[in-house]
Amino acid sequence: MSNRGGVVKTLFKRDFVYTFYSWGFYVVLFAAFMISSFILKNFLDGIREEDILVSAYPLNYPLFISVIVISIYLVMLSGVSISREREHGTLEVLFYGPVTAGNFLISKYFKDLCLGIIALAFCAVYFYLVSLTTNLGFTAGLVRALVMGVFMISCVVCFGLFISSLTGRTRSSVLVLLAILGGFLALQFVHAALIGMEREALSTPMLYLRETVSHLFRGINWVSPFAFLNRGLDAVVLDSPLLFGLNIFYAVVYSVIFLILSIISMSLKGVKA
Amino acid sequence: MRIYVIAICLIAICILSAGGVGAQAPARREQLVYSLTAFDGASFSKSFCPPSEDTLYFIADNSSVIDARKTFIYFWPITRRYMAGFRSLDEKLPGTIEILKGGEVIQTLQRQTYTLFYPEGYWSDKATLYSDQEAERRFAEYQSAVEAFNRKLRDYYEEMRIYREEFNRFLEEMRIRRESGEEGITNIEMPQEPSPPDFVDFYASEPAQGFILNLPVGNYQIRLRCPDGRIYEGSEKNVVVFESRRTGGVGYEIIPGNRWTRRESVDDPSWIIHGAGHNVLYFNPYHQAEYNELYHNKLEDPQNSGRIERWKWVHIDPIDDVHMVLSRGEEILQQIERAPYFVKQIPGPELGYEIIPYDDELLQRGYQPTFESYQIELSTNLPPEEYTVSALQDGSAEHLPESERSIRLLRKENANYLYPIAFFPLVFGIVVILSRWTRIDR
Amino acid sequence: MIQTENLTKQYNGFTAVKDLNLKVEKGDIYGFLGPNGAGKTTTIMMLLGLVRPSSGKVYLLGEELNPRNVDVKRKIGVVSENQYFYREMTAREYLEFFASIYRVPGVSDRIDELFKAVGLFNHQNKKIGAYSKGMQQKLAFARALLHDPELLILDEPVANLDPTSIKQLRDLIEEENRLGRTIFVSSHLLSEVEKLCKKVGIIHQGRLLAEDDMSTIKRRLSDTVVLTVEVDKEAAPHLEAVRDLPFVQTVETTSNIFTVTLEADRDYRSDLSRALFESGCVILSMKTKEMSLEEAFMTITQQNISLLTAQEDKS
Numbered sequence A: 001m002s003n004r005g006g007v008v009k010t011l012f013k014r015d016f017v018y019t020f021y022s023w024g025f026y027v028v029l030f031a032a033f034m035i036s037s038f039i040l041k042n043f044l045d046g047i048r049e050e051d052i053l054v055s056a057y058p059l060n061y062p063l064f065i066s067v068i069v070i071s072i073y074l075v076m077l078s079g080v081s082i083s084r085e086r087e088h089g090t091l092e093v094l095f096y097g098p099v100t101a102g103n104f105l106i107s108k109y110f111k112d113l114c115l116g117i118i119a120l121a122f123c124a125v126y127f128y129l130v131s132l133t134t135n136l137g138f139t140a141g142l143v144r145a146l147v148m149g150v151f152m153i154s155c156v157v158c159f160g161l162f163i164s165s166l167t168g169r170t171r172s173s174v175l176v177l178l179a180i181l182g183g184f185l186a187l188q189f190v191h192a193a194l195i196g197m198e199r200e201a202l203s204t205p206m207l208y209l210r211e212t213v214s215h216l217f218r219g220i221n222w223v224s225p226f227a228f229l230n231r232g233l234d235a236v237v238l239d240s241p242l243l244f245g246l247n248i249f250y251a252v253v254y255s256v257i258f259l260i261l262s263i264i265s266m267s268l269k270g271v272k273a
Numbered sequence B: 001m002r003i004y005v006i007a008i009c010l011i012a013i014c015i016l017s018a019g020g021v022g023a024q025a026p027a028r029r030e031q032l033v034y035s036l037t038a039f040d041g042a043s044f045s046k047s048f049c050p051p052s053e054d055t056l057y058f059i060a061d062n063s064s065v066i067d068a069r070k071t072f073i074y075f076w077p078i079t080r081r082y083m084a085g086f087r088s089l090d091e092k093l094p095g096t097i098e099i100l101k102g103g104e105v106i107q108t109l110q111r112q113t114y115t116l117f118y119p120e121g122y123w124s125d126k127a128t129l130y131s132d133q134e135a136e137r138r139f140a141e142y143q144s145a146v147e148a149f150n151r152k153l154r155d156y157y158e159e160m161r162i163y164r165e166e167f168n169r170f171l172e173e174m175r176i177r178r179e180s181g182e183e184g185i186t187n188i189e190m191p192q193e194p195s196p197p198d199f200v201d202f203y204a205s206e207p208a209q210g211f212i213l214n215l216p217v218g219n220y221q222i223r224l225r226c227p228d229g230r231i232y233e234g235s236e237k238n239v240v241v242f243e244s245r246r247t248g249g250v251g252y253e254i255i256p257g258n259r260w261t262r263r264e265s266v267d268d269p270s271w272i273i274h275g276a277g278h279n280v281l282y283f284n285p286y287h288q289a290e291y292n293e294l295y296h297n298k299l300e301d302p303q304n305s306g307r308i309e310r311w312k313w314v315h316i317d318p319i320d321d322v323h324m325v326l327s328r329g330e331e332i333l334q335q336i337e338r339a340p341y342f343v344k345q346i347p348g349p350e351l352g353y354e355i356i357p358y359d360d361e362l363l364q365r366g367y368q369p370t371f372e373s374y375q376i377e378l379s380t381n382l383p384p385e386e387y388t389v390s391a392l393q394d395g396s397a398e399h400l401p402e403s404e405r406s407i408r409l410l411r412k413e414n415a416n417y418l419y420p421i422a423f424f425p426l427v428f429g430i431v432v433i434l435s436r437w438t439r440i441d442r
Numbered sequence C: 001m002i003q004t005e006n007l008t009k010q011y012n013g014f015t016a017v018k019d020l021n022l023k024v025e026k027g028d029i030y031g032f033l034g035p036n037g038a039g040k041t042t043t044i045m046m047l048l049g050l051v052r053p054s055s056g057k058v059y060l061l062g063e064e065l066n067p068r069n070v071d072v073k074r075k076i077g078v079v080s081e082n083q084y085f086y087r088e089m090t091a092r093e094y095l096e097f098f099a100s101i102y103r104v105p106g107v108s109d110r111i112d113e114l115f116k117a118v119g120l121f122n123h124q125n126k127k128i129g130a131y132s133k134g135m136q137q138k139l140a141f142a143r144a145l146l147h148d149p150e151l152l153i154l155d156e157p158v159a160n161l162d163p164t165s166i167k168q169l170r171d172l173i174e175e176e177n178r179l180g181r182t183i184f185v186s187s188h189l190l191s192e193v194e195k196l197c198k199k200v201g202i203i204h205q206g207r208l209l210a211e212d213d214m215s216t217i218k219r220r221l222s223d224t225v226v227l228t229v230e231v232d233k234e235a236a237p238h239l240e241a242v243r244d245l246p247f248v249q250t251v252e253t254t255s256n257i258f259t260v261t262l263e264a265d266r267d268y269r270s271d272l273s274r275a276l277f278e279s280g281c282v283i284l285s286m287k288t289k290e291m292s293l294e295e296a297f298m299t300i301t302q303q304n305i306s307l308l309t310a311q312e313d314k315s
Helices: A003-019 A026-046 A058-090 A091-096 A101-134 A140-166 A170-195 A204-220 A224-239 A241-269 B003-023 B134-181 B293-300 B360-364 B410-423 B424-437 C041-047 C089-104 C106-116 C135-145 C163-178 C189-196 C214-219 C236-241 C269-278 C295-315
Strands: A050-055 B027-037 B044-049 B055-059 B062-078 B081-085 B097-101 B104-109 B110-118 B126-132 B208-213 B218-225 B237-242 B245-257 B264-266 B272-276 B280-290 B311-318 B321-327 B333-336 B338-348 B352-357 B371-380 B386-393 B403-408 C002-011 C014-020 C030-032 C055-060 C074-077 C150-156 C182-187 C201-205 C206-215 C224-231 C247-254 C259-262 C283-289
Touching: A003 A101, A026 A050, A026 A058, A026 A101, A026 B338, A026 B410, A026 B424, A050 B264, A050 B280, A058 A091, A058 A101, A058 A224, A091 A101, A091 C074, A091 C150, A101 A140, A101 B410, A140 A170, A140 A241, A140 B321, A170 A204, A170 A224, A224 A241, B003 B218, B003 C269, B027 B055, B055 B293, B062 C074, B081 C041, B097 B208, B110 B134, B126 B134, B126 C014, B264 C201, B272 B293, B280 B293, B280 B321, B293 B311, B293 B333, B293 C182, B321 B371, B333 B371, B352 C269, B386 C106, B386 C247, B386 C259, C002 C041, C014 C041, C030 C041, C030 C163, C030 C189, C041 C055, C041 C150, C041 C182, C074 C135, C074 C214, C089 C135, C106 C135, C106 C163, C135 C163, C163 C189, C201 C214, C206 C214, C224 C269, C236 C247, C236 C259, C236 C269, C259 C269, C269 C283
Parallel strands: B055 B237, B272 B403, C030 C182, C030 C201, C074 C150, C150 C182
Antiparallel strands: A050 B272, B027 B044, B027 B062, B062 B081, B062 B208, B097 B104, B097 B218, B110 B126, B110 B208, B218 B237, B245 B264, B245 B280, B280 B311, B280 B371, B321 B333, B321 B386, B338 B352, B338 B371, B386 B403, C002 C014, C002 C055, C201 C206, C224 C259, C224 C283, C247 C259
16 A cells, blocks of 8 residues: 555544444434434325335435434534644644645545445334334335445535534534535525516615525536535436436546635645644 | 593594595506417417517527517406406507617517417317418318308207207197007107207417417517617517426326315326325326426516415326326235216215216216216325326336335324434444543543 | 745734744754744644745745645645544544545554554544643644654644643654754744753744744844742841852842842853852742743843844934
């Protein structure tokens, strides 16, 4: 293994292993599965005896919720991963030695991605157990959604790393992340509200606002990692191999771009908080 | 006391203002509108585009008709839609329609004669648009069929008149013979009632004039150019020509046996039918295509609303020349043929409906089948597993593309175990963290 | 080993380091002295490639510094002023982690050896979060020595340590130097640098004011020594006996204490002791009142500024 590969592997291993020695990961999964159980219990209760209920893969929605919960955890985790090391000074100590911004970020990326994969593996086990218990199908669609989830998590992690590379302190990272994600959410909400309104009901300034919000919304669709998550899971529901492949391609491009931006930003910002 | 007075005043104001709204006639204004006969995937939707809407929507590579007309329009506040008073004013505006793409005129449309041809009759959803001489020919064909029908009808009436006379004579003869004491079978021949002619089983609308538009996918602009070269004010509109996202699949309408008035659709191939207990289901397959909800709704009527991020399935054609199979994995459990059914009303306190097979007895009693469908019974003997229902072309072993749907029989009684399952990450975490603690000096 | 050429760092118009020219030879224990805020840490960060210089060059181990050249960094060990650790790790795990980064051969033995050297062998499986400041400082030393570096950079290495630990680490540094390692010690404690270093550079307000042997620097820092001598009787009657000594510049008495200012050209403590004994006093204690570093810097700075000003005028 090359020197750099060895450093990346060591950094990755440390971060990865020590995440399992704290409660956060398990509590997040527990929360995601409790929400999923609640949704599925309601779904089952919604079917009366001697009746039918038609729905898309019923496990897909709880899976989507679980992936969202896991993504929020991972975006926070990756969002503070660099700033926390900056703030605690451990980044500086690493950089005394043969560690560069590139291999540090790559190790962080793979650590968070692997955490995501492990979390999705937990999801697979959970949904398999649910399927065994209730006969809600553990379908090929669910497997595809889990595979797509890996790439969507990659986008989320790279976005978090980028934010973290810009900030010097954990608190700033969290605030910036919350502000950005809150902004995305607010814009989505405003967009949905304005699009839902009849043109007749809107004054001229409101029409301009709607146009502006529409453009912003379209832009955000290519910046927000959660938009990628939506599109990816849509591709699974559509069962279109082309869209599936295309979304994976988009996710890879997005991840590479944000990873490169993070490396540049980290090199410029330095090791100090 | 004062609060009552205020309340009464408020109620009075509300009533008076509401009365005012009701009494106020909507303001009418003379406007250019585009009347639309747009192909919607299965048939043609007729609507008009008021000035408030700046975009027209059409399905790609299919002919639709637009026409520029001057009429009165008014805003109807109750429905929040513009209405057109074509009965008061309906003036076709002369000129040509120009289609622009990227600011350049790519087509100039002249008015053409067209007809909508309904090969399965006026009430059917299936229609084809014909233009020019073919339109004339189709309409002429329809007219001659109607004339032939009318002739047959006249003949029928004449035959009926003769039949009634003969029948009356027959009854008179019978009466006389019975009165004279004759008993048993008589040898008088009973007159045969004539059958009415079948109505024309197709329909063609009266040829009309309009601009026939058939464009590939893309965004365009249209405008109406007057014969003197001017552009009609208010005639410029955007045009969005779209196509279906998915096509060629089979969708199903399901009539659950215990609630025939509340049907279900299983259009999307990803949808699953979840069943609990015993169920009898009646499947009606359709060819279908999937369109953007906003675009398709706006195509049906530009004043409709919709969500651009949503999609809808449009049933194009019922499928009746197939058989369906219920299978578990590779094993075929049931092969189902299309059959007629009758919906019988249950009298008495348990008022409701019962769906029964249509048989000879019902036929002899003069009942017509209520519907035809494919019946699938999910009995409680079936183990709770995954089943597949699909449509096969008659005489073929191949499934129709995208016709497979999953049916899952659920174990509802196990729903309470879902919460304990959610604890397993915590259990895993406890094991990992405890094993770590044992390795650390404290 | 370390050489800088006109190394300068400016932050938003503020000059943290200006035209620094350092030269540390192989095998040196080089003391980098300066008060807090003088630019020592900025200089170290530039030496390590963690802060980009505004101008000037850095040569480390004979090569011009390139932050991406991690091979040079593998030959450097660093102990920073503040200790930063992954507190959830045990000390052993921590060293194993760094051993893996530096690709240290024979990890287990080397770690055992270092734990013994810094006195943490019995605490190696404790979480670092449970370590005292002193233990953390020792662990940082162990980490810095782990990969057998050619150059050891120590930024305030004995801050936060108790006297025993200071002695232990000082011995360790001297031992490492004997093994051939070049050591660069940055400190604001003159006494500490004095005990360790052969060569010293003094930085103040970002400028290198002096760079020379320890003894020369000491002479330059001050030409007098102040002693406080406690005797067994009232001091005032014996004032004359002390004042008349040729190397005494001033003398004051308070109760049974003499405060004597001596020339610093050599050590006159034994001469003073003899004179007091002959005058009938028994000495209870004798302490050198060291000039604080700030006082020393004030002295040297005044000299240096005059010098610099003169040089600039000439140019």
